[in-house]
Amino acid sequence: MAAQFGRRLRKGAATTAVAAVAVAALSASQAPGVTTGDTGRQANAGASTALPDEAGATGDSPYYTDLPPLDSPNPDTGPSPSSSPSVGTAVSRGAAEAGIPATVLDAYQKAEAELRSSKPGCNLPWQLLAAIGKVESGQARGGDVDAEGNTLHRILGPELDGNGFALIKDTDGGKYDGNSQYDQAVGPMQFIPSTWAWAGRDGNGDGVKDPNNVYDAALAAGHYLCRNGWDLSVQADMNSAILSYNNSQDYLNLVMSWYEYYRKGTHSVPDGTGTLPRHRSDNSTGSGSGSGGSTTKPAKTTPKPGEPSPSVPGTPSLPPTATDTVDHLEDAGTATLTAMAGEAFGKQISTRAETKAGRIVAKVRVRFTIVGDTDATFAGGESTATVVTDSKGVAVAPALQAGEKTGDFTVHAGVVGRTAKGVDYDATVTARAADTLALVNTTAPTCTPGGEFTDQVQAKATYQGAVADKVAATATLVKSADDPSTNDKGPYFKDANGDPVRTLTDLTTDADGLLTLPKLYADDTTGTFLLRITTTGGATLTVELTVAAADPSSSPSPSASPSASASASASASASPSASATS
Structure with a gap:
């Protein structure tokens, strides 16, 4: 209390x-x-x-x-005293209070x-x-x-x-x-x-x-x-x-x-055996029964509509409080409330309390309540916040924090302790997004027909220069730069059954903004092919994939003639002293 x-x-x-x-x-x-x-x-x-x-x-x-x-x-671990100690007995009272x-x-x-x-x-x-x-x-x-x-x-x-x-x-x-x-x-x-x-x-x-x-x-x-x-x-x-x-x-x-x-x-x-307090800040004793020692007052009833409020003889009527004078709440210049999933909303809700005549009302409690299917919260993880209006009659809600659920929700502002017209604020959480994709691989992806690309394609996503984590992405083998439809030949991924697929959905960047694609394979078609990666937010990256037959010039040189080999062998074994010397 x-x-x-x-x-x-x-x-x-x-x-x-x-x-x-x-x-x-x-x-x-x-x-x-x-x-x-x-x-x-x-x-x-x-x-x-x-x-x-x-x-x-x-x-x-x-x-x-x-x-x-x-x-x-x-x-106290010693034997129990034969009689209850006095209030001033230090050890036993300390044990009891603890x-x-x-x-x-x-x-x-x-x-x-x-x-x-x-x-x-x-x-x-x-x-x-x-x-x-x-x-x-x-x-x-x-x-x-x-x-x-x-x-x-x-x-x-x-x-x-x-x-x-x-x-x-x-x-x-x-x-x-x-x-x-x-x-x-x-x-x-x-x-x-x-x-x-x-x-x-x-x-x-x-x-x-x-x-x-x-x-x-x-x-x-x-x-x-x-x-x-x-x-x-x-x-x-x-x-x-x-x-x-x-x-x-x-x-x-x-x-x-x-x-x-x-x-x-x-x-x-054991329950029911704890020590009971004796003194309260209002000078009442706390050892009584019932409602924690609170002062008992006559029961009061709520008057019916149209009836005057009951009064107790000799009790002066109380003047109206600031809350009693509030007729409605008005928006006080709140900007559009939009945030990306996982991010803080850039603007805060601002509400003003007014009388029926439009005068501001200070020192009134305004409660902000998040309503709807959302995991957005106020700072501190709460779904409600109560703020007192300042000298200008304005209450500013704590900053909103978007969760992972996307979509629209409402924040309702109402006066605590009074039925008065409130204000509803619409808010929107958009999906996590990236505005830039960059290829991480340092070598161009190449493969021989019917083979397997050595390195997996990896890209990094950012948004306004910062790491873009948990961003949805799609990877598609497209027909050409001008035709984004799925190619029906050339490189491909494999699904869970090992069958070729050329479009991957439900991809997501990791905590570092990295997107690592599964291994790529090639059919028997040679040529240059395009892999297009796109993310929520519009970031796009096109990667060239090359499928070409092995270059004969890059294969190992044919072995020397048998006679040359024999000559070299003979030469190597001809000088044992030189070999020993070295």
């Missing part, structure tokens, strides 16, 4: 201040890795501001501020393994997920989950109604949080519904993306932290990723403290 210490109205300022001081003390005394990691990384040096793509993954909901103990995280419920721990480690495969450049450590899970929900409230990872009791943050928290009106019709007026952070990793809509993942393979399932939530958190091309082995990138979960330096310090603590040693404990 994420909150911002310095930016929002909240209770418990004294508790927060004490927590911040304690974090600093912990960083200095117990967790040197928070300032200098094992690889020499600087923890807070170079911390960059999180990208403005959400109000944090969790909508700035409260989070637990309990600190890791100052003792070793290694579990224990992570078995199913929750398994979810973190499986998420790390999946990200290691799908986004190896991210270098996500499962201990980071564990640190965030500890701060957000106390490891799913001490492992209050079933064997499939589903939470046994709903974990909810307070409703985000602007009263001490961020103001985020309902975006999911209450599907995840049961609230049809305001959003609430949901599940072990405390995703708000509007974030889960694009960040959600199916981590346990049951075909459902459920924020209340620890496997789904852990995998979603991993992908959320790995977007924007961040490499979490670089401390500045890890800082940015954590700050994107909640843009607060205090939150960053707290998560890093737990991260370093778990890195020193953890162990599995």
Whole structure:
């Protein structure tokens, strides 16, 4: 549950201040890795501001501020104490705090393994997920989950109604949080519904993306932290990723403290036996039951069309937010969106939020969603991206990256949290192409009738001077320079059955742009023949092939006469002394 210490109205300022001081003390005394990691990384040096793509993954909901103990995280292997130790008993509390419920721990480690495969450049450590899970929900409230990872009791943050928290009106019709007026952070990793809509993942393979399932939530958190091309082995990138979960330096310090603590040693404990946090950033206790200790508020219902919104006596009506004033989105000068397969689109989508009167609206979240049968993504491999409009009311989507699928698709831009007219952008991915083909062979291909060409024809493809890899090509033995139809005589290739073929399709250049053709053979026809190679993009190369009878003048000289041979032999054996001398 994420909150911002310095930016929002909240209770418990004294508790927060004490927590911040304690974090600093912990960083200095117990967790040197928070300032200098094992690889020499600087923890807070170079911390960059999180990208403005959400109000944090969790909508700035409260989070637990309990600190890791100052003792070793290694579990106590000695005899169990006869009675429960006090809170101040260092060794036993250290062992307890280092224990992570078995199913929750398994979810973190499986998420790390999946990200290691799908986004190896991210270098996500499962201990980071564990640190965030500890701060957000106390490891799913001490492992209050079933064997499939589903939470046994709903974990909810307070409703985000602007009263001490961020103001985020309902975006999911209450599907995840049961609230049809305001959003609430949901599940072990405390995703708000509007974030889960694009960040959600199916981590346990049951075909459902459920924020209340620890496997789904852990995998979603991993992908959320790995977007924007961040490499979490670089401390500045890890800082940015954590700050994107909640843009607060205090939150960053707290998560890093737990991260370093778990890195020193953890162990599995049975589900339901994990330690429960005690303190939250909004000064509420976290040991209560039900929704993770969140403040209980009267149930609210959505008014029927034409009915006034219900009000609570004594509660002032809230002024309209910037989002409430948006009537529609307009294109802000986006150019034609076209890219070759595997390449980045040269232009980015730019959208402007406007009121009904045409005035610009700043600080509104715009979500860009890729729609259609395509493997194109935004930078970082995501199919959605949320960006806040700037002072000119403009939101610029991250760069699009084309995949290998060619064809058209759409990017839809819509306002988060409001039904307003959006904008659809058409985009096209074209096939990989080459504009130049050059023959690599240094000798002219020649062959005798009925023989086999010694060297295979090899050409190199480039596009605008760069290597053109994975480009489709065709090779055809043509009748003449002016007649591209297939020749019915002369050189030929062989198919899988050994039969002659004079046209090859489905050829592709390799990673170096090289196209190596199969071996060529010749029938009994002599002469000069043409092999034409063409690629997607229009590159063409014509190679001359020569089939000619062997030149007698190039054959070995006939043997000398027998008499001459005999004379030479006699001469060689006549002077043994000379031979010995030499």
